[in-house]
Amino acid sequence: GVVADCVIRWGSVSKGDFVVSGTNGGRVKFLNDVGNKPLAKARPSQPARIVGFKSLPKAGDPIVCANSEEDAKELIRIRESEMINEERAEFDGSDVELQVTGTAAKQGMMMQKEQKKYGFGGEDDGEGGDGGDENKKETIYIPVVIKADSHGTLEAVRDALVSIGTESELDIVIDPVEMSTGVVTSSDVVMARESDAGIFVFGNVGVADKETKNAAAEDNVSIRSHDIIYRLLEDAKEYFGRYLPVEYADRVHGKATIQAVFDVTDSKTKKSVNIAGLRVTDGHLFKEKSDPGLGGNAGGKALPCYYRVIRGGRVITDDAEPATKRKKNAGIVASSLRRVKEDADSVRNGEECGLGLDGFHDLKEGDVVECYSVEERRAAI
Numbered sequence: 001g002v003v004a005d006c007v008i009r010w011g012s013v014s015k016g017d018f019v020v021s022g023t024n025g026g027r028v029k030f031l032n033d034v035g036n037k038p039l040a041k042a043r044p045s046q047p048a049r050i051v052g053f054k055s056l057p058k059a060g061d062p063i064v065c066a067n068s069e070e071d072a073k074e075l076i077r078i079r080e081s082e083m084i085n086e087e088r089a090e091f092d093g094s095d096v097e098l099q100v101t102g103t104a105a106k107q108g109m110m111m112q113k114e115q116k117k118y119g120f121g122g123e124d125d126g127e128g129g130d131g132g133d134e135n136k137k138e139t140i141y142i143p144v145v146i147k148a149d150s151h152g153t154l155e156a157v158r159d160a161l162v163s164i165g166t167e168s169e170l171d172i173v174i175d176p177v178e179m180s181t182g183v184v185t186s187s188d189v190v191m192a193r194e195s196d197a198g199i200f201v202f203g204n205v206g207v208a209d210k211e212t213k214n215a216a217a218e219d220n221v222s223i224r225s226h227d228i229i230y231r232l233l234e235d236a237k238e239y240f241g242r243y244l245p246v247e248y249a250d251r252v253h254g255k256a257t258i259q260a261v262f263d264v265t266d267s268k269t270k271k272s273v274n275i276a277g278l279r280v281t282d283g284h285l286f287k288e289k290s291d292p293g294l295g296g297n298a299g300g301k302a303l304p305c306y307y308r309v310i311r312g313g314r315v316i317t318d319d320a321e322p323a324t325k326r327k328k329n330a331g332i333v334a335s336s337l338r339r340v341k342e343d344a345d346s347v348r349n350g351e352e353c354g355l356g357l358d359g360f361h362d363l364k365e366g367d368v369v370e371c372y373s374v375e376e377r378r379a380a381i
Contacts, residue, residue: 002026002053002182005034006063013042017065018072019050021057023079025072028052056181058151139171142243143195144236145188146179149203154179157202160233164240168381172240183208184223186215193219198239201225202232237381244379250372253290253305254283254349258367262354274363275336276355278347285347285355285371287337294346303373306331307357310368317360331374333358 004021013019015031030051031039042048050063057063066072144161148154158176165172177195178188184199184207192199199216201223207213216223224239226232256278266273278285284294289302308317308331317332336356337344347353355369 002051002056004050004053004057004063006048006050008042008044008046008048009062010044011065012044013048013050013065014040018067018069019052019063019065020072020075021053021063022061023076023083024053024055024057025066025076026053027069056150138245139173140243140245141173141175142240143175143177143197145192145195145197145199146176147184147188147199147201147205148181149205151181153203154181157200157229157232160229161200161236164233164237164381170244170379170381172381174240181205184212184216186212188212189216189219189221192216192221198222198224200232200236202229203227240381241378244381247377247379248374249377251303251375252283253371253373254280254285255371256280256285256347256353256355256369258363258365258369259352261363261365272361273335273356274361276357276363276367276369277352278355278369279352280347280349282349283371284349285334285337285353285369287334287343287345290373291346294348303375304333305371305373306333307355308332308370308372309357309360309363310370311364311366316362331372332360 013028013031015028017028019026019028028050030049031042032049032051033039033042034047034049036049039048064075066075142165146154146157146161148157158179161176162174165174177197178191180188183205184201186208188199189212191197199221202225204227205225207216207223213223215221222239224232224235226235258276259279260277262275262277263272264275265271284291286305288305290305292302308315310316334355335358336354337347338354339347339351344353357363
């Protein structure tokens with residue numbers, strides 16, 4: 001449970017007493033000395049270790065004993081009411097002035113950096129039209145629940161996680177939806193589930209009970225515990241990747257040069273189509289899907305393959321745009337791929353083959369044919 005070290009100023013503390021510190025309360029479950037040996041009673045000027053607070057008190061706050069649990073709750077209620085009244089009093093009889101501090105200020109630094117980098121201002125740039133929308137980046141909010149073993153550590157972990165967003169080239173805001181000290185509780189799991197957040201735990205902090213751990217597993221809430229800050233940040237960067245947008249990139253598998261073009265009649269449509277006689281000059285050509293074992297997305301999975309035709313150094317098929325601006329599956333597919341007279345799934349560098357492209361019949365001798373796939377990649381944080 002929560003451990004609080006203190007020095008008795010006056011009176012005494014015994015096991016079973018109700019204690020209050022600030023707006024935190026509890027009942028003394030264990031009372032030990034600084035050597036962690038049990039005490040029957042702690043007396044004036046004696047250091048003591050109290051276990052029993054429901055949440056971690058702030059360092060420097062006095063601890064008082066209450067006569068009963070009801071008295072302890074009433075004292076906490078009064079103190080919470082006083083805190084609310086003090087906050088309200090700050091605005092009575094004066095103009096309201098809003099000041100951005102803490103997390104919000106740190107996130108503001110990110111926007112200033114973007115403005116300086118790309119040369120745009122917070123207001124209309126005066127250019128008008130749709131051009132401004134193309135450069136506008138959508139803000140990515142990444143919620144997190146943070147747990148730590150002390151208030152000082154909690155704030156340090158928060159600042160470190162927030163800095164991941166402010167230092168990124170993307171428009172990322174790390175949003176701490178809940179921060180508290182002590183063990184991970186069922187309410188933390190519920191908050192993480194409802195906000196689609198991961199729970200980042202730092203220091204000597206565990207999970208409250210088996211039920212909480214089971215609830216996290218059932219709700220797919222990730223609890224990530226660390227006691228070294230740089231490892232927590234490395235883990236956070238990897239975990240945050242799931243919130244980033246997917247980017248598409250071309251992966252070229254092979255190239256071939258057209259040596260001859262033949263007009264044949266399609267047996268199904270009875271229409272004349274082009275069949276190109278090719279020599280593969282680089283990599284592999286695949287009919288339908290790449291083969292990771294043959295260098296097509298090595299170490300990965302088989303990907304659908306498409307073709308583009310290059311004439312005079314210029315792409316003449318309708319996939320000339322970069323993959324990032326095309327649909328995921330945009331591209332021309334092979335209608336046939338044959339080696340000699342046999343159908344083939346792939347043809348390698350140095351081999352000759354016949355290739356037909358579905359829906360494209362403007363092939364010419366000397367054209368370069370490129371076989372490629374479109375890969376999904378997460379943006380880098």
